[in-house]
Amino acid sequence: xxxxxxxxxxxxxxxxxxxxxxLLELFAFVHPARFAVPTPAGMARxxxxxxxxxxxxxxxxxxxxxxxxxxxxxxxxWPEREGAWSGLQALxxxxxxxxxxxxxxxxxxxxxxxxxFSRLPEWExxxxxxxxxxxxxxxxxxxxxxxxxxxxxxxxxxxQRAYAAAATHAFGPRLAEGRPNVLLAEAGxxxxxxxxxxxxxxxxxxxxxxxxxISTYTKALQRQLDRETERVFPDASARAGKVVxxxxxxxxxxxLNLEDALQGGFQGRAAxxxxxxxxxxxxxxxxxxxxxxxxxxxxxxxxxxxxxxxxDRRGECVYAxxxxxxxxxxxxxxxxxxxxxxxxxxxxxxxxxxxxxxxEGRALDRIVFDEGHHLFDAADATFAAALxxxxxxxxxxxxxxxxxxxxxxxxxLVARLSDVGSYDEAGGLALEAVVEASRVLPADxxxxxxxxxxxxxxxxxxxxxxxxxxxxxxxxxxxxYGLETDAAELDPALIEAAAPAVRALExxxxxxxxxxxxLEAVVExxxxxxxxAARARIEGAHAGLTQRAQTLGAWIAMLTRLGGPxxxxxxxxxxxxxxxxxxxxxxxxxxxxxxxxxxxxxxxKPAHGLxxxxxxxxxxxxxxxxxxxxxxxxxxxxxERFEAASPFDYAGQSEVLIVTDIKKGDLPALASAYxxxxxxxxxxxxxxxxxIQRLKAVHARIADRLAREGLPLYAQHVDPIDxxxxxxxxxxxxxxxxxxxxxxxxxxxxxGDSLRLVxxxxxxxxxxxxLHAARRAVGGGTAHDDRVVRARLAQAFxxxxxxxxxxxxxxxxxxxxxxxxxxxxxxxxxxxRVSLDEAVARVAARLSNAAALGHHKxxxxxxxxx
Numbered sequence: 001x002x003x004x005x006x007x008x009x010x011x012x013x014x015x016x017x018x019x020x021x022x023l024l025e026l027f028a029f030v031h032p033a034r035f036a037v038p039t040p041a042g043m044a045r046x047x048x049x050x051x052x053x054x055x056x057x058x059x060x061x062x063x064x065x066x067x068x069x070x071x072x073x074x075x076x077x078w079p080e081r082e083g084a085w086s087g088l089q090a091l092x093x094x095x096x097x098x099x100x101x102x103x104x105x106x107x108x109x110x111x112x113x114x115x116x117f118s119r120l121p122e123w124e125x126x127x128x129x130x131x132x133x134x135x136x137x138x139x140x141x142x143x144x145x146x147x148x149x150x151x152x153x154x155x156x157x158x159x160q161r162a163y164a165a166a167a168t169h170a171f172g173p174r175l176a177e178g179r180p181n182v183l184l185a186e187a188g189x190x191x192x193x194x195x196x197x198x199x200x201x202x203x204x205x206x207x208x209x210x211x212x213x214i215s216t217y218t219k220a221l222q223r224q225l226d227r228e229t230e231r232v233f234p235d236a237s238a239r240a241g242k243v244v245x246x247x248x249x250x251x252x253x254x255x256l257n258l259e260d261a262l263q264g265g266f267q268g269r270a271a272x273x274x275x276x277x278x279x280x281x282x283x284x285x286x287x288x289x290x291x292x293x294x295x296x297x298x299x300x301x302x303x304x305x306x307x308x309x310x311x312d313r314r315g316e317c318v319y320a321x322x323x324x325x326x327x328x329x330x331x332x333x334x335x336x337x338x339x340x341x342x343x344x345x346x347x348x349x350x351x352x353x354x355x356x357x358x359x360e361g362r363a364l365d366r367i368v369f370d371e372g373h374h375l376f377d378a379a380d381a382t383f384a385a386a387l388x389x390x391x392x393x394x395x396x397x398x399x400x401x402x403x404x405x406x407x408x409x410x411x412x413l414v415a416r417l418s419d420v421g422s423y424d425e426a427g428g429l430a431l432e433a434v435v436e437a438s439r440v441l442p443a444d445x446x447x448x449x450x451x452x453x454x455x456x457x458x459x460x461x462x463x464x465x466x467x468x469x470x471x472x473x474x475x476x477x478x479x480x481y482g483l484e485t486d487a488a489e490l491d492p493a494l495i496e497a498a499a500p501a502v503r504a505l506e507x508x509x510x511x512x513x514x515x516x517x518x519l520e521a522v523v524e525x526x527x528x529x530x531x532x533a534a535r536a537r538i539e540g541a542h543a544g545l546t547q548r549a550q551t552l553g554a555w556i557a558m559l560t561r562l563g564g565p566x567x568x569x570x571x572x573x574x575x576x577x578x579x580x581x582x583x584x585x586x587x588x589x590x591x592x593x594x595x596x597x598x599x600x601x602x603x604x605k606p607a608h609g610l611x612x613x614x615x616x617x618x619x620x621x622x623x624x625x626x627x628x629x630x631x632x633x634x635x636x637x638x639x640e641r642f643e644a645a646s647p648f649d650y651a652g653q654s655e656v657l658i659v660t661d662i663k664k665g666d667l668p669a670l671a672s673a674y675x676x677x678x679x680x681x682x683x684x685x686x687x688x689x690x691x692i693q694r695l696k697a698v699h700a701r702i703a704d705r706l707a708r709e710g711l712p713l714y715a716q717h718v719d720p721i722d723x724x725x726x727x728x729x730x731x732x733x734x735x736x737x738x739x740x741x742x743x744x745x746x747x748x749x750x751x752g753d754s755l756r757l758v759x760x761x762x763x764x765x766x767x768x769x770x771l772h773a774a775r776r777a778v779g780g781g782t783a784h785d786d787r788v789v790r791a792r793l794a795q796a797f798x799x800x801x802x803x804x805x806x807x808x809x810x811x812x813x814x815x816x817x818x819x820x821x822x823x824x825x826x827x828x829x830x831x832x833r834v835s836l837d838e839a840v841a842r843v844a845a846r847l848s849n850a851a852a853l854g855h856h857k858x859x860x861x862x863x864x865x866x
């Protein structure tokens with residue numbers, strides 16, 4: 001049986017597993033690192049075939065697609081031939097279903113094929129980059145650069161020209177330490193802000209010989225920006241050294257983990273995945289497994305069995321001690337970024353690197369924060385502290401190593417620093433003390449012991465007391481959602497449990513500090529055995545100890561204040577995290593009341609110039625909100641502001657309808673409304689929900705009904721496929737619809753006919769958490785909530801009109817929508833409160849008329865999401 005995406009087909013048919021020949025697996029083998037939308041039409045375009053027109057044509061098409069891939073295997077022009085024969089032999093031993101079918105179609109090479117680890121290029125060490133020259137960009141130079149980027153014959157956009165001129169402010173010399181040149185820029189959709197800031201940024205990087213870091217919030221925009229830089233550096237070879245995409249270590253394939261998996265570390269289906277990933281790694285541009293050129297659907301074909309184990313998620317890298325260090329994708333990316341002109345990263349990584357490099361005296365000089373409306377949320381997560389069972393057991397595993405029969409390459413400090421322990425007696429004693437002190441941290445089975453009331457050790461006892469307090473105070477315990485309570489007026493039992501936990505953590509911090517000192521001494525003494533590899537491994541362990549000591553310090557600070565007066569700068573609470581009624585974590589949490597304060601100190605003030613930009617930077621409010629959410633309010637220097645409205649005719653291109661006769665909590669009525677609206681629009685609908693459970697319930701009620709009408713419906717948290725691929729499928733089929741949550745409200749670019757209707761289940765009020773209550777209290781109460789909702793509505797509406805020819809409608813299924821929130825939509829957009837029947841009629845009339853006039857033109861897929 002030939003299938004296309006067996007997990008999705010199985011889920012639709014109600015089967016947990018389906019056995020057969022998955023066409024996507026064959027495609028991943030034949031064309032590794034090549035993009036394809038995982039649908040019959042998407043596969044047809046990837047293979048140069050005519051796509052099936054009707055549903056009943058899809059099944060015979062799979063045969064044609066298989067024949068096309070078989071033909072490629074015997075073609076002398078197959079570009080990914082090298083390594084295929086050897087890879088197939090390994091897959092045959094693993095009983096890969098396709099192995100028998102293609103075994104006689106791949107000729108054995110005359111000479112042995114190079115294995116992956118001998119094929120990958122080595123990176124080269126480069127000298128440190130000198131400090132950038134101080135220059136001042138003129139407006140004329142920036143506009144000339146912009147004209148070059150947009151090309152001759154392009155329609156002039158005055159908003160884009162004004163934006164590029166204003167952006168030069170961030171690239172001038174700063175006047176004083178801690179007083180960067182900052183531009184806050186709100187540029188509406190369609191202005192062309194990306195090229196607007198790339199023009200002065202690339203010009204400054206070239207003339208000043210410095211690097212500009214461009215930071216985004218979503219992986220989708222990272223990929224989109226990477227494509228936009230092709231205009232800046234059209235020559236691919238030159239661009240490879242000038243533009244680098246940087247992500248956290250956990251995004252990249254770890255070659256040592258892959259080698260372990262290929263040599264028996266993985267079994268069953270996970271072992272087949274490892275072989276296909278090895279095929280991909282040989283042709284990958286940068287080894288990025290999350291949002292890079294690894295098809296996002298590939299790990300989901302294997303239920304993600306083993307995919308996370310192929311990356312470095314535990315901070316276990318041995319650096320130069322790894323036999324593949326000189327070919328490591330992560331190290332190559334790090335070094336490439338040091339010499340690049342433009343480095344495309346994400347907010348969280350930029351914040352972490354800025355803090356680290358400030359301590360090293362190498363601050364990030366010039367930064368552009370695109371999607372700047374997310375800076376507050378990114379800083380909130382980056383500068384948070386959480387003493388939870390999951391975090392504590394990860395720390396224990398990093399120190400002690402594997403304590404069970406679990407397979408994998410988890411290595412404790414003793415394994416990584418054995419040579420230090422044998423050479424330096426004091427270092428060996430400190431290492432032993434660290435390992436011994438870490439055994440007070442939660443161990444395997446900790447969650448079960450907490451549930452049974454049998455905690456082991458002072459930290460587990462603390463977590464047990466926190467769990468008991470949460471269950472005593474929290475409401476709606478049977479709903480299956482996570483529970484939390486503020487850390488005020490705590491029970492004596494919890495306060496008493498904090499003291500021994502603090503002592504245990506302090507007992508761990510002290511030997512870690514001694515071990516760091518001994519590692520520094522070993523590096524300074526430089527014994528004979530300390531070669532480059534050993535030095536890098538010791539420095540890596542030192543960096544890991546420093547980072548984890550900071551985490552322990554935050555935990556201790558949080559615990560020492562339990563039972564005392566509240567710190568006005570922080571919000572503390574206790575939580576039991578649950579998913580569908582199942583507990584998976586327990587802990588104590590601390591967040592900054594205003595996370596832009598540490599953001600301003602670690603990122604803004606050390607920089608020389610910054611641009612913070614977004615289409616909704618003010619969130620529908622005043623500039624004061626942008627100042628507060630970006631951290632600019634904490635700067636002594638003045639801040640430049642720029643505003644350019646979208647050139648789109650929103651009044652003529654869009655309409656907002658508020659449905660007034662859907663009763664809140666009436667799930668059948670809600671589901672019926674979604675089905676009728678999707679049918680009226682003939683698909684092309686993005687449905688947004690504030691609760692996963694309601695999303696699942698609506699999907700279950702309407703998916704079959706819509707499928708019978710030829711309207712495919714996909715959903716986050718339902719379909720066993722990653723969000724990026726769901727967006728690819730949605731974008732590729734103008735009759736498809738997609739249901740999702742917050743991840744689809746921001747940063748999704750679906751132009752043309754594929755997205756013509758956005759439906760929200762209700763007003764996106766913020767969740768009433770402890771953290772929200774604290775910020776609401778200092779932010780003006782209802783006014784704070786309104787600012788949050790306006791920003792969310794503006795972002796959701798922003799998905800609708802992405803190009804000048806787009807037409808669409810926005811429907812809000814909430815009769816109680818306050819009129820004061822409607823200014824979140826662009827000025828001039830008509831807003832009407834109507835019944836569901838009238839809404840359905842208007843959607844059908846407006847969208848069908850737009851289609852008849854030719855306004856909807858399906859555009860080719862944009863593969864920035866993998």
